Amino acid sequence: MSNPDLLTASDIRKSFVGFKALDGVDFSVRAGEIHALLGENGAGKSTLIKVLTGVLKPDSGVIELKGSQIAVRDTLHAQQLGIGTVYQEVNLLPNLTVAENLYIGRQPKRFGLVDTRTMQKQARALLADYDIDIDVGAELSSFSVAVQQLVAIARAVDMSGSVLILDEPTASLDRHEVELLFGVLRKLRDRGLGIVFITHFLDQVYAISDRITVLRNGRLVGTRETASLPRVELVSMMLGRTLAAATGHGRRDTLPQSSRQIAFSNFGLNRSLAPFDMTIHAGEVVGIAGLLGSGRTETARLMFGIDLADAGTVTIDGKPVRIASPRDAVRLGFGLCPEDRKADGIIGDLSVRENIALALQARRGWYRRMSTRDQTELAHRFVKALDIRTTDVEKPVKLLSGGNQQKVILARWLATSPRFLILDEPTRGIDVGAHAEIIELINKLCDEGLALLVISSELEEIVAYSTRVRILRDGVHVGELVGAEISTGSIMQAIAADQGGVK
Amino acid sequence: MSSRLLPFYATLAIFVLAYGVCVFQFPNMLSTRVAGNLLTDNAFLGIVAVGMTFVILSGGIDLSVGAVIGFTTVLIAVLISWYGMHPLLAFAIALAISTTFGAAMGVVIHYLDVPAFIVTLAGMFLARGMAFVITTDSIPISHEFYTALQGLYLRLPGGGRLTLIGGLMVLVFAFGIVLAHFTRFGSYVYALGGNKTSAELMGVPVARTTVGIYALSGFLAGLAGVVFSLYTSAGYSLSAVGVELDTIAAVVIGGTLLTGGVGLVAGTFVGVIIQGLIQTYIVFDGTLSSWWTKIVVGLLLFAFITLQRLLVVLSDRKRLLRNAPS
Numbered sequence: 001m002s003n004p005d006l007l008t009a010s011d012i013r014k015s016f017v018g019f020k021a022l023d024g025v026d027f028s029v030r031a032g033e034i035h036a037l038l039g040e041n042g043a044g045k046s047t048l049i050k051v052l053t054g055v056l057k058p059d060s061g062v063i064e065l066k067g068s069q070i071a072v073r074d075t076l077h078a079q080q081l082g083i084g085t086v087y088q089e090v091n092l093l094p095n096l097t098v099a100e101n102l103y104i105g106r107q108p109k110r111f112g113l114v115d116t117r118t119m120q121k122q123a124r125a126l127l128a129d130y131d132i133d134i135d136v137g138a139e140l141s142s143f144s145v146a147v148q149q150l151v152a153i154a155r156a157v158d159m160s161g162s163v164l165i166l167d168e169p170t171a172s173l174d175r176h177e178v179e180l181l182f183g184v185l186r187k188l189r190d191r192g193l194g195i196v197f198i199t200h201f202l203d204q205v206y207a208i209s210d211r212i213t214v215l216r217n218g219r220l221v222g223t224r225e226t227a228s229l230p231r232v233e234l235v236s237m238m239l240g241r242t243l244a245a246a247t248g249h250g251r252r253d254t255l256p257q258s259s260r261q262i263a264f265s266n267f268g269l270n271r272s273l274a275p276f277d278m279t280i281h282a283g284e285v286v287g288i289a290g291l292l293g294s295g296r297t298e299t300a301r302l303m304f305g306i307d308l309a310d311a312g313t314v315t316i317d318g319k320p321v322r323i324a325s326p327r328d329a330v331r332l333g334f335g336l337c338p339e340d341r342k343a344d345g346i347i348g349d350l351s352v353r354e355n356i357a358l359a360l361q362a363r364r365g366w367y368r369r370m371s372t373r374d375q376t377e378l379a380h381r382f383v384k385a386l387d388i389r390t391t392d393v394e395k396p397v398k399l400l401s402g403g404n405q406q407k408v409i410l411a412r413w414l415a416t417s418p419r420f421l422i423l424d425e426p427t428r429g430i431d432v433g434a435h436a437e438i439i440e441l442i443n444k445l446c447d448e449g450l451a452l453l454v455i456s457s458e459l460e461e462i463v464a465y466s467t468r469v470r471i472l473r474d475g476v477h478v479g480e481l482v483g484a485e486i487s488t489g490s491i492m493q494a495i496a497a498d499q500g501g502v503k
Numbered sequence: 504m505s506s507r508l509l510p511f512y513a514t515l516a517i518f519v520l521a522y523g524v525c526v527f528q529f530p531n532m533l534s535t536r537v538a539g540n541l542l543t544d545n546a547f548l549g550i551v552a553v554g555m556t557f558v559i560l561s562g563g564i565d566l567s568v569g570a571v572i573g574f575t576t577v578l579i580a581v582l583i584s585w586y587g588m589h590p591l592l593a594f595a596i597a598l599a600i601s602t603t604f605g606a607a608m609g610v611v612i613h614y615l616d617v618p619a620f621i622v623t624l625a626g627m628f629l630a631r632g633m634a635f636v637i638t639t640d641s642i643p644i645s646h647e648f649y650t651a652l653q654g655l656y657l658r659l660p661g662g663g664r665l666t667l668i669g670g671l672m673v674l675v676f677a678f679g680i681v682l683a684h685f686t687r688f689g690s691y692v693y694a695l696g697g698n699k700t701s702a703e704l705m706g707v708p709v710a711r712t713t714v715g716i717y718a719l720s721g722f723l724a725g726l727a728g729v730v731f732s733l734y735t736s737a738g739y740s741l742s743a744v745g746v747e748l749d750t751i752a753a754v755v756i757g758g759t760l761l762t763g764g765v766g767l768v769a770g771t772f773v774g775v776i777i778q779g780l781i782q783t784y785i786v787f788d789g790t791l792s793s794w795w796t797k798i799v800v801g802l803l804l805f806a807f808i809t810l811q812r813l814l815v816v817l818s819d820r821k822r823l824l825r826n827a828p829s
Contacts, residue, residue: 055704076706087704093697095764100690105706113685155705 004067006031006194007052007083007163012061014047021047022058023218029163029194034185036209036226037198038238040292040457044218045198049167052196053078053085066162076105084160086152087167094141094148099123101140102155126154131180146177153181157188164188165196170204182208200292202231202496214238235496236488238291239459260317262420262451264303267312273298275312276477278470280420280451285442287462288455289491290472296455297339299472300422303453304336305329316419330363332420335413337406339424339455345409348398352390353379355397355408360415382411386441403434410441420451427461439464459488471495510811511758511770517803518773521780529787535663537783542669545779547572547727547734548749549672549772552757553679554723555750556771560683561695561716562763563619567608567626568724569746571601573739574634575728580642580738583649590648598725604630605721609714619717627747634740641739644732652733668730675723679768692716696763752804753778760811777803 008028014021022044029035039045050056052063054072063070065081072078078085092101099120100107107114108122116137123136130150140148153169170178185195185208197209205212205226212229214221214237221237260282268275273295280286288296301307305323314321316332323329326336338344347355357375364370370378379393386407390400397408406426413421423442427435442465446452456462462469469486471479471494479494526533542549551568558565575597582593604626612622656664665673683689691712694702703709732738757774759766781799785791 075704076708079706085704092705093694093701093764095697096690096693100693101705104690104694104702105687105708107687107690109687113681114687114690116685 004031005029005064006066008062008064009048009052010062010064012048012051012063013059014051014056015059020218022051025061025215025218025220027052027213027220027223029196030211031162031194032189032192033210034189034195034197034208036205036212037196037215038200038205038212038234039215039221040238043215045215046167047218048215049085049087049165049196049198053083053165079159082161083163083165084156084158085165085167086149086156086169092140092148092152092155094139096140097137098127098134098140098143098151099136101151102126102136102158126158127151130154130184146173149173150177150181153184157184160193163194163196165198167198168200169197170199170201178204202234202291205234206231231496232492235291235492239457239488239492239495260419260449260451263315265313265315267302267309267314269298269302269307270310272475273302274476278477280453282419282451283446283449284467285446285452285454285465287466287469287486288453288472289459289462289469290495292457293474294472294495295475295477296472297424298475299477300336300424300453300455303329304334304422306336330359330416333416333418335359335416335418335421337409337413337421337423337426339428346397346405349396351394352383352388352397352400352408353393356382356393356411356415359412363416378415379411382415386411386414387437401434403438406434406438407441410438414445418450420453421445422453422455424455425457426454427456427458435461459491462486462491463488473497508758508765508767509814510760510807511767511773513810514756514758514770514773514777514807518777518780521777525780525784525787529784532783532787535659535661537663539659539663539665539669541776541779541783542672543664543666543734544782545775546666546668546672547731547743548746548753548778549775550675550730551720551724551727551746552750552753552771552775553675553768554720555747556679556754556757556759556766556768557683557692557716558619558720559696559751559754559759559761560763560766561692561713562699563612563713563716564623564751565605565608565626565717565720565724566620566623566747567604567630568720568727568750569743569748570627570630570634571604571721571724572728572731572743572746573741574630575601575725576732576735576738576742577634577637577642577740578738579729579732580644581637583644583646584642590646590652594729597728598722601725601728602718602722605724606714606718608721609717612717613710613713631740637740639740641737643737645736649733649736653736668733671726671730675726676768676772679771683768688712688715693764696760696765698764749778749800752800756800756803756807758807760815761808 005028010026012022012025025044025048027048037045037048047056051058052072054074054077063072070081072081096104102123103119108118109115110118120136127134127136132147132150134143134147140151149169153166157164169181173181189195199205209226211223212226212234213223214234216238261279263279265277266275278286288299290296298307302309305325305328308324314323321332323332353375356379357370360378361370376393382388383390383393388404388407388411390404397405400408426442427438439461442452442454446465454462454465463486466486469481469491470477471481471491473495481490481494531537551572555565555568578597578600579590579593582588582596583590608622608626611617612619652667655667657670659665683692691702691707694705694707695709695712699709731743735742753774754771755761755774756777757766757770757772759770778796778800781796782793785793785795
C-alpha cells in the first residue's frame with residue numbers, strides 16, 4: 001500500500017461566521033484505495049468534500065492533484081479535473097429522464113442537436129455495469145430512491161477520471177444494493193481510482209475501506225490503516241476524550257426516585273426507530289449516546305411530537321396524555337432545543353429579548369401580547385441567570401457567539417417553566433469554555449427538579465451529567481447504564497459491540 | 504405516458520371538446536378560414552408565450568413582456584413615421600434593444616440573486632415608462648413595405664389564409680420545440696426548473712442559462728411587438744397592457760407547472776389557441792360580452808392549477824408508498 005498520493009489537501013482552513021468548520025485539516029487519497037472519511041455531525045466531513053470539489057473556497061490551504069497544485073473553481077471544473085462526486089443531500093434532477101441525468105452538459109450531438117437515441121444507448125450500457133435494466137427514457141422520479149442513488153453514483157463514476165467521492169451513498173440502499181455498489185467500488189479501486197467514502201455504518205467501513213480518516217469538530221483526529229485499527233479505538237477517535245477537565249463534577253449519583261415522572265412506553269416509528277420504553281423522573285438527567293444515525297434525534301423528535309409514534313403511550317405522573325404535535329408537547333410543559341440551532345432554533349435577526357420571549361408568547365396565544373416591558377424584564381432575568389454575554393438584550397441573536405445562542409434557546413424554554421426539557425447536542429459547535437458552562441447549567445437545572453434528556457456525541461460530557469445513559473445503535477435502544485456503570489469506556493464498549501455483517 | 508404530462512393531455516382534450524362544441528353550434532367554425540384567423544389574431548400572444556414557457560420552465564417569471572411589446576410598437580412607429588427609417592432597420596433596432604433588456608434582467612436575477620418576480624416587475628414599469636416618455640399618442644404607421652408585409656399570405660385549401668404573422672408564430676413554436684427538447688440549452692432550462700442547486704452541482708452553467716432564458720424572452724417579446732405593430736399598423740404606449748398575464752395563463756393552461764421543470768412548448772400552443780377559440784366563439788355568438796373570455800380563462804386557469812396540484816400530491820403519495828417496506 002505505498003501507491004502515490006493522488007489527491008492531497010494540506011492544512012485546509014474554512015470558517016463560517018463565528019465558527020471554524022475546518023481547522024488545519026490534512027487529507028490525502030492514494031491511487032487504488034478506498035478511503036473512509038468518518039466523523040460525527042458537524043465534524044467537517046461535508047465541508048471538506050465541498051472544498052475538494054470546488055463548491056466552497058477554502059480560507060487557506062493547498063490542494064494538489066497528482067503532485068501539482070490546483071485551485072478548483074467550481075463543480076464543473078472539478079469534473080473536468082477528474083473528481084466526480086455524489087453529494088449527500090443533493091439528488092439528481094427528478095424531472096429529467098435517467099439518460100439526461102447521466103449525460104447533462106455532455107450529451108452526444110448530431111447535426112448540432114442532442115442525439116437522444118445515442119444518449120439512451122450509452123445510458124443503458126453504463127447502467128448495465130450496475131445490473132440496472134430500466135427505461136432510461138423515463139423520468140428519474142418514477143424510480144425508487146435506491147435506483148436514483150445508483151444512477152447518481154453511475155454518473156459520478158463515469159465522470160471521475162481519477163478521484164471518486166461518495167458522501168453517504170449507502171444510506172438509502174438495501175443489503176443487496178450495498179453489495180452491488182461495493183463490487184463496483186472494488187472494481188474501480190483495482191482500476192487505480194482513488195475513492196473517498198463517507199458513511200456512518202462502521203461495518204461498511206471495515207468491509208470496504210483500506211484507510212480511515214477521522215475528523216472531529218473541524219480538526220483532523222488521525223488517518224489510520226483500517227486493518228490495524230480496532231473498532232473500539234475507532235469509536236473513541238470519533239467520539240473523543242477532549243473534555244476530561246472541563247467540569248469539576250464527576251458522575252452524578254442516582255437520586256431517590258421521585259413520584260413525579262414522565263413515562264413513554266412502547267414508543268416507536270416504523271423504519272427509523274424500534275419501539276422503546278423510557279421513564280424519566282423529575283430531577284434526573286438521562287443521557288442518550290450512540291453514533292450518528294443511530295436514532296438519537298429521532299427519539300427526541302418522537303417524544304416532542306414532531307414525528308408521530310406508530311404506537312405507544314405517554315403518561316405524566318401516572319395520567320395518560322396525548323402528544324400529537326409539538327403544540328401538545330409544549331402545553332404539557334415539554335421543551336426541545338434542537339440539534340441544528342441555526343436552522344431550527346434561533347431566529348437570527350430577532351433580538352435576544354424577542355428570542356427569549358418567543359415560546360412564552362406562543363403559549364399565551366397571540367391575542368394576549370406580552371408588553372415590551374414584560375419581555376425586557378424577562379430577558380434581563382435570564383441574561384443574568386444564565387450569564388448570557390451580550391451587550392444589550394436588543395442585540396440580534398446572530399451576533400452572539402454559539403454558546404450564548406445556545407443559552408438563549410435554553411432561556412426561551414426555561415421561561416415557560418417546563419417540567420421536561422430535551423437538549424439535542426447542546427454543546428455542538430461552541431468553544432470549550434462555554435461548553436463547561438452549559439454542563440454546569442444542566443446540572444443546576446437538574447438540581448432544581450427539572451427532568452432532562454440530553455443527546456450528545458461527547459461522551460465525557462454525558463458522563464459528567466447523566467444519572468442514566470441510554471445506548472442507541474442502528475435505531476434500537478440497546479441498553480442502559482446506571483450509576484457506577486457509567487464511564488466513557490463502558491459507553492464506547494456498548495456502542496461498538498459487534499453488530500455482525502453488513503448493515 | 505408520464506403522469507406529469509397529464510395536464511397537457513387534459514388541455515388537448517379540452518381543446519378538442521371545446522372545438523367540437525363550437526362546431527356543433529356554429530358549423531362554419533370548422534374551416535381553414537377560422538383556423539387561419541385564429542393563428543393571425545393570436546400571433547403576438549403565441550410568440551411571446553414561447554419565451555414565457557422557457558422562463559416558467561426554468562422556475563422563473565417574466566412580468567415585463569407586455570410592457571416590452573408596448574414599448575416596441577411605439578419605438579418602431581416613431582422610427583418609421585418620424586425619422587423615416589426603413590421598417591427592417593427599425594425591427595432590428597427594436598429586437599436588439601428588447602433582447603439586451605431581457606439579458607440585463609437575467610444578469611440582475613442571477614448575479615444579484617433577486618427574485619425574478621421583482622426584477623421583471625421593475626422591468627415592466629421601466630419599459631412602459633420609456634414608451635410613455637417617447638410619446639403618449641397613438642402613432643399610425645403608413646409605409647409601403649408595411650402594406651406589402653401585411654398583404655403576404657399563404658392560401659390554405661378551403662379559402663383560409665395563413666398570414667405572415669400567423670406563419671411566423673408557427674415557426675417560432677417549431678423553433679421553441681426544437682430548442683426545448685433537442686438542445687443542451689433546453690435540458691439546462693428543465694434542469695434549473697427541477698432543482699437549481701442540483702443543477703449547479705451537476706455542472707449546468709446556471710449563469711449563462713439564466714441570462715439566455717431572459718434574453719430569449721426579451722427577444723420574443725420584441726418580436727411579438729413587431730408582429731403587434733404589423734397587426735395594428737400603429738404604435739401606442741398603452742398597447743398590450745396585461746398581456747404578460749394572458750401569456751402566463753396560456754402557459755399554465757398549456758400544462759406547464761408554474762413552479763418549473765415540467766411542461767411542453769407544444770402545450771403552450773394549445774393554451775394560446777384555447778384562448779383564441781373562446782374569443783372566436785363569442786364573436787360568432789354575437790350576443791355575449793367579450794369579457795366572458797376573461798371569465799372562462801379564469802375558470803380554466805383555476806381548474807388547471809387544481810389539477811396540477813392534485814397530480815403532484817398523488818405522485819408524492821405514490822412515491823411514498825413505493826418506498827415503504829412491503
